[in-house]
Amino acid sequence: MSAKKAQLHPDLQGYVEPDGYTINHPLVRAILLPEWNHITNRVYLGKRRQIDQAVKQQAWTTYVALHERPYRVEALLELMNEFGVAGEHLWPVVGWLWSDTEGVTGWRAIWSEDPEYRHLVMDEKERQAFDQLPPELTIWRGVNRQNAVLSFSWTLDREKAVWFAHRFADDNDPLLLAEGRVSKAHVLAYFAGRKEAEIVVFPEDVRDITVIKLARR
Numbered sequence: 001m002s003a004k005k006a007q008l009h010p011d012l013q014g015y016v017e018p019d020g021y022t023i024n025h026p027l028v029r030a031i032l033l034p035e036w037n038h039i040t041n042r043v044y045l046g047k048r049r050q051i052d053q054a055v056k057q058q059a060w061t062t063y064v065a066l067h068e069r070p071y072r073v074e075a076l077l078e079l080m081n082e083f084g085v086a087g088e089h090l091w092p093v094v095g096w097l098w099s100d101t102e103g104v105t106g107w108r109a110i111w112s113e114d115p116e117y118r119h120l121v122m123d124e125k126e127r128q129a130f131d132q133l134p135p136e137l138t139i140w141r142g143v144n145r146q147n148a149v150l151s152f153s154w155t156l157d158r159e160k161a162v163w164f165a166h167r168f169a170d171d172n173d174p175l176l177l178a179e180g181r182v183s184k185a186h187v188l189a190y191f192a193g194r195k196e197a198e199i200v201v202f203p204e205d206v207r208d209i210t211v212i213k214l215a216r217r
Contacts, residue, residue: 006038009045026071027051060085060093072097073106080113091120098200099193107152111188111200121189130190137182139199139206142166142214144173149211150203152188154180157197165214175214180206 008016008023015025016032023030023040027047030040047066054063060079067075076097079085085093094110098121111118119127139154142165155161158177165175186205191198 006034006041008032008037009041012040012044026067026074029068029070055083058089060089061096064093064097069101070104072101073104073110076110077106080110086114087117088120090114091117095121095123095189095191098189099191108202111152111202118188122191126190126192129192130187133184133187133190135184137184137187137199139180139182139201141178141180143176143178144169146174146176146211149176149178149209150206152200152203154182154199154201154206155197156199160196162214166217175216176211177214178209178211180209182206 012023012025012028015023015028017024021032023032025044028040028044030036030043032040050066051063054060054066063079064072064075076093079093080090090113098107122130137156139156140158140161141149141151141154142161142163143149143151144165155164158179161177165177169175182199182201182205187199187201189198189200191200
């Protein structure tokens with residue numbers, strides 16, 4: 001069969017968006033053009049082979065990374081629920097994925113898993129920095145909607161929270177800065193990457209929250 005006459009792989013056909021122009025599969029997100037089907041099929045089959053190899057080698061970060069970004073949290077949950085990945089094998093993958101992902105549901109189940117090894121979500125320097133934190137922490141969060149205040153992700157750096165409030169704000173969006181308190185014993189992780197001084201915590205463990213509206217710069 002010529003490239004121009006290649007049919008889209010059966011595994012992908014159910015993932016064509018209603019607009020008929022795009023494919024949104026966990027392993028392939030692409031524009032749907034009949035003359036490109038042979039390329040799309042090749043990419044998909046190549047990823048399937050890589051997925052199988054990652055499972056054989058127990059290369060779990062690679063397994064997750066082979067999935068398209070919107071599906072990576074789902075892939076991690078799959079590792080936990082179908083492959084039984086846990087403990088020291090799970091948490092380094094969680095740390096990588098957390099830094100790679102924004103705004104995806106499913107994190108409560110992940111952060112609730114196996115707290116005995118949860119410290120491995122951080123690297124050695126982050127664990128050392130975490131150990132030096134005081135028992136009670138003041139944390140900050142910058143948002144553009146009141147209902148976005150309660151979240152897993154906060155920061156120890158007020159100026160970084162201010163930056164986040166401005167980051168994606170449209171002209172008519174409010175610039176909100178939330179301040180809260182949390183016990184170090186309730187902190188799930190501390191991440192120093194990207195210079196964000198990020199504190200991960202279950203939203204219900206943040207107390208004494210106040211929100212102010214920032215002036216535009």
